[in-house]
Amino acid sequence: MAIVGLEKIVFGVDDMATATRFWTDFGLSPVAEEPGLAVFATAEKTTVEVRPHDDASLPKGLAAGNTAREIVWGVESPADLDAIAAELSKDRAVVPGEDGTIRSTDHLGYAIGFRVTGREPVVCEPTEYNVPGNPGRVNGRGKIYDRATPQQMSHVVLLSPDLDGQVAFYRDRLGFRVTDFYAGRGYFLRVPGSHEHHNLFLLKGGDNIGFHHLAFEVRDIHEVFGGGLHMAEKGWTTHLGPGRHPISSCYFWYFRNPCGGAAEYDSDSDYVTEDWQPREWESTPENFAEWAYAEGATRYSGIQTGKL
Structure with a gap:
């Protein structure tokens, strides 16, 4: 089962115009817009699809209101689809779609x-940094981004009241691998075909169930700031950030998503191989964020003076 990562997330919403404005401001490229449908893509062509919440084609949401209604994973080949269908059909319905997607x-x-x-x-060019004794950027200026262009969809987070059962499903039935975890609180999982720290985070928040957030990878910390500042200027509300997670090492900035939950910019996540050793982390504020701004940041509007 060569699952390679997130392929598409489908949202059901009560306001298509607001959803369209959000994803456009966020930096995704509009690829389809017609009555009752809007589709937006990352640089790698993974997509966000938005439909009215009462669209009969949408699966039922597990939480009330605007939310993610379907999570579609990409695989390498038709043989992988067959293997997944054979595995899941042992104990649940598997429905093939006309678009080539199998659903369960x-x-x-x-x-x-x-x-x-x-x-x-x-394949992005690495950001050049100058450090003492080892300059990486010579006779060139550092990059400044006016806004972000998400390169890929990196991970999705689902509230999971039966955490052990949910982890077992993705690990044992679909081949996901545990990268790191908070015992009894949350598990970071990656698909078999990925080197990203996690493509799926299963989070226990009491008995709550539902979509939590969707993350998109950008090129570097400067683009996290460029995207976040642009979103703030457009009037969107920060959920948390900017900041940095010790687990995965990535920089982040989360925005409240009118489609439900939050949308996150992230960059510089850990790259893991078969040699990676999962670690158990204590669920503490300092392990969640090395540092973070609770309500966002703004562009500086003053000028430097001689006064101290």
Whole structure:
């Protein structure tokens, strides 16, 4: 089962115009817009799809209001689809779609799908930094971003009241691997075909169930700031950030998403291989964020003076 990563997230919303404005401001590229449908893409062509919440084609949401209604994972080949269908059909319905997606549900009832990936892998030039004794950027200025262009969809977070059962489903039935975890609180999982720290985070928040947030990777910390400042200027509300997670090492900035939950910019996440050793982390504020601004940041509007 060569699952390679997130392929598409489908939202059901009560305000298509606001959703369209949000994802456009966030930096995704509009690729389809018609009555009752809007589709937005990252640089690698993974997509966010938005439909009216009462669209009959949408799976039922597990939480009330605007929320993610389906999570579609990309696979390498039709043979992988066949293997997944054979595994899941042992104890649940698997429905093939005309669009090539096979659809089912996970342990907790979240609607999931699988399709042969249409992603176009991106290769970004590394950001050049100067450090003492080892300059990486010579006779050149550092990059400043006016806004962000998300390169890829990096991970999704689902509230999971039966955490052990949900982890077992993704690990044992679909081959996801545990990268790190808070015992009894949350598990960071990656798909078999990924080197990202996590593509799925399963979080226990009491008995709560539902979509929590969706993250997109940008090129560097400067683009996290560029994207976040642009979103703030457009009037969108920060959920948390900017900041940095010790787990995964990535920089982040979360915004409240009118489609439900939050949308996150992230960058510089850990790159892991088969040699990575999972670590148990204590669930503490300092392990969640090395540092963070609770209410965002703004562009500086003053000028430097001689006064101290």
